Amino acid sequence: MSGPDESFDDHPRLRDRLRAADPAASLAPADPDRVARLLEATMSSTDDTTGPDAGGTTRRSSSGWIAAAATVLVGGGIAFAVMTAGGDDADTPTAGGTDAPVVTTLAAPAAQTARCMVPNAEALAGQEVAFLGTVEELGDDTVLLSVDEQYAGAEADQVRVESPAEQMELLVGAVDFRDGEQYLVSATGGAVTVCGFSGPATGELQSLYAEAFGG
Numbered sequence: 001m002s003g004p005d006e007s008f009d010d011h012p013r014l015r016d017r018l019r020a021a022d023p024a025a026s027l028a029p030a031d032p033d034r035v036a037r038l039l040e041a042t043m044s045s046t047d048d049t050t051g052p053d054a055g056g057t058t059r060r061s062s063s064g065w066i067a068a069a070a071t072v073l074v075g076g077g078i079a080f081a082v083m084t085a086g087g088d089d090a091d092t093p094t095a096g097g098t099d100a101p102v103v104t105t106l107a108a109p110a111a112q113t114a115r116c117m118v119p120n121a122e123a124l125a126g127q128e129v130a131f132l133g134t135v136e137e138l139g140d141d142t143v144l145l146s147v148d149e150q151y152a153g154a155e156a157d158q159v160r161v162e163s164p165a166e167q168m169e170l171l172v173g174a175v176d177f178r179d180g181e182q183y184l185v186s187a188t189g190g191a192v193t194v195c196g197f198s199g200p201a202t203g204e205l206q207s208l209y210a211e212a213f214g215g
Helices: 012-021 032-044 062-068 121-125 165-175 203-213
Strands: 047-052 058-060 071-075 078-082 103-106 129-138 142-152 158-162 182-188
Touching: 121 203, 129 158, 129 203, 142 165, 142 182, 142 203, 182 203
Parallel strands: 103 158
Antiparallel strands: 047 058, 071 078, 129 142, 129 182, 142 158
8 A cells, every 4th residue: 555655646557548548648648727717717616605604614506516626637737537427318208199179079960750841040140059160070970070160059170970870871961061061160069060051162052151140
């Protein structure tokens, strides 16, 4: 074991091993004046403006302690500076994904024996749901429409009409839904209103909806 009076230069093998392990061994020696300025700037930046704590010792801010981790090692004519930075390098990932569409579900109307009233703007304006939509899917027991414009009821991206096949036949027969075409549809009590209150978005029905909903 080395005695207390032995210096670094008394151990040439240790000095050679340290030099070999030095990652900055191939660099030119640092300018002593520049090293001194860096040390002075680093230490002066660690003071906390909040003053001493209750125990009388000067507190250092977290950024000050991070800056104080900068060390300069000078030995055997080699200068090596190490800076330690704080904080996480990677950003916290954010949950991705597309928002699910808002879908309103309606049913086809049941078979009725009563006579239909003549469609009018006053009755149409009292419907719980009314919208302009385009048929996206047309099946035996389902009609799916994308909502192009909402006139009444909760805002939705899509409206799905679901009923047993025989009921859907009545609805499709009354409204003549066709894939890819645009329709004006109203509903009350969760069921599509027929009798001329729902149908292709053309002519007379467009005028009726415009009168009912101020379009």
